[in-house]
Amino acid sequence: MKISIMGASGYTGGELIRLLLNHSKLEIAHLTSRQYKGEYVYRVHPNLRGLTSLQFIDHDLERVIQDSDLIFTAVPHGTAVKIIPKIVERGIRVIDFSADFRLKNSEDYRLWYNYEHPHPELLEKFVYGIPELYREEIRRAKFVSNPGCMAISSILALAPIVKENLVEDRIIVDAKIASSGSGGKPSLFTHYSERYNVVRPYKLVNHRHTAEIEQELSKLNKKKLKICMSPHAVNMVRGILVTCHSFSKENINLSRLWKAYRSFYANEPFIRLIKDKKGLYRYPDPKMIIGSNFCDLGFDYDERSKRIVSLGALDNLIKGASGNALQCMNLMLGFDEREGLNLPALHPL
Numbered sequence: 001m002k003i004s005i006m007g008a009s010g011y012t013g014g015e016l017i018r019l020l021l022n023h024s025k026l027e028i029a030h031l032t033s034r035q036y037k038g039e040y041v042y043r044v045h046p047n048l049r050g051l052t053s054l055q056f057i058d059h060d061l062e063r064v065i066q067d068s069d070l071i072f073t074a075v076p077h078g079t080a081v082k083i084i085p086k087i088v089e090r091g092i093r094v095i096d097f098s099a100d101f102r103l104k105n106s107e108d109y110r111l112w113y114n115y116e117h118p119h120p121e122l123l124e125k126f127v128y129g130i131p132e133l134y135r136e137e138i139r140r141a142k143f144v145s146n147p148g149c150m151a152i153s154s155i156l157a158l159a160p161i162v163k164e165n166l167v168e169d170r171i172i173v174d175a176k177i178a179s180s181g182s183g184g185k186p187s188l189f190t191h192y193s194e195r196y197n198v199v200r201p202y203k204l205v206n207h208r209h210t211a212e213i214e215q216e217l218s219k220l221n222k223k224k225l226k227i228c229m230s231p232h233a234v235n236m237v238r239g240i241l242v243t244c245h246s247f248s249k250e251n252i253n254l255s256r257l258w259k260a261y262r263s264f265y266a267n268e269p270f271i272r273l274i275k276d277k278k279g280l281y282r283y284p285d286p287k288m289i290i291g292s293n294f295c296d297l298g299f300d301y302d303e304r305s306k307r308i309v310s311l312g313a314l315d316n317l318i319k320g321a322s323g324n325a326l327q328c329m330n331l332m333l334g335f336d337e338r339e340g341l342n343l344p345a346l347h348p349l
């Protein structure tokens with residue numbers, strides 16, 4: 001199988017190359033970058049020095065289409081929507097990292113992204129790429145839209161209680177996100193002097209990832225839910241922690257929550273339920289998943305207020321992007337879902 005990445009010089013592209021180099025059943029055909037065409041990959045992703053002698057090519061869609069069985073598009077939203085229709089038209093498998101094909105209703109693009117989706121007819125062709133929710137659909141899919149990093153952590157943290165209709169219809173998501181979540185292109189927001197040491201709330205209401213979280217959780221719940229998300233930029237390079245607050249409709253207890261989470265995630269290779277009685281890491285913590293494809297989930301229940309606290313921690317560049325995309329690719333190509341992803345996290349970090 002020949003695999004190409006468009007937008008391979010970015011953070012998610014770099015992580016995807018690292019994972020693909022560790023995959024036994026693939027050949028990398030092309031890695032594109034406009035800025036670094038002709039340059040060795042290790043000059044941009046220095047962690048890959050000595051592991052690959054590949055060079056970037058220009059953003060040459062026709063060449064990529066001709067030489068690939070599957071294409072990852074790791075480019076910004078608004079760019080993917082210009083490339084992907086041609087890939088779809090030629091019937092080549094694609095996994096898109098951007099938001100351009102995540103939402104099913106084209107009206108939602110006007111509402112959340114403030115643009116008229118130029119190809120609404122393609123939205124239904126894409127499977128929303130969360131294997132824990134859509135494993136069989138992904139196996140059969142040619143076109144997959146990889147979720148947003150804060151979206152996948154929130155959806156995985158809340159799916160079991162939403163599916164079982166245990167909670168009221170308004171849910172609060174408090175997200176903490178690392179700097180690599182903003183990609184490799186420098187800006188004042190990510191400039192070291194401004195970004196270092198922050199706990200910076202931003203986009204407290206109407207963050208765009210809300211749309212896909214609402215879409216997916218409402219589908220699971222079989223009725224419309226309202227998700228209220230507030231993200232915070234924190235002093236990490238990688239990782240996300242979401243702390244989700246919902247209220248149970250009836251009095252429940254912890255064993256009811258254990259039952260919901262255990263049954264929803266039985267046998268999932270990359271989900272770990274963390275609720276320990278001892279030790280430092282009793283709940284999910286991004287520090288414990290960095291470098292791995294795990295999403296750690298946890299929960300607690302406040303009987304006094306009927307509040308359920310659900311936690312999700314993952315590496316935004318792995319289970320939040322490239323690792324999850326590789327997991328989807330493995331399913332689409334009939335490989336073992338864990339191929340290339342059997343990596344424990346780093347500790348200490």
Ligand SMILES: NC(=O)c1ccc[n+]([C@@H]2O[C@H](COP(=O)([O-])OP(=O)(O)OC[C@H]3O[C@@H](n4cnc5c(N)ncnc54)[C@H](OP(=O)(O)O)[C@@H]3O)[C@@H](O)[C@H]2O)c1
Nearest residue numbers: 007009010011012033034035074075076097098181183184
């Ligand atoms: N960072 C995360 O944690 C994360 C998580 C989930 C999803 N995502 C999504 O994944 C995608 C990539 O994110 P990233 O963090 O890897 O971003 P990034 O580090 O900024 O990289 C973006 C890549 O796209 C290429 N690119 C930019 N503008 C382009 C254009 N107009 N035409 C062609 N290529 C273009 C860039 O290469 P050249 O400029 O050299 O061509 C670069 O390789 C985005 O859609 C992002 O929303 C990111």
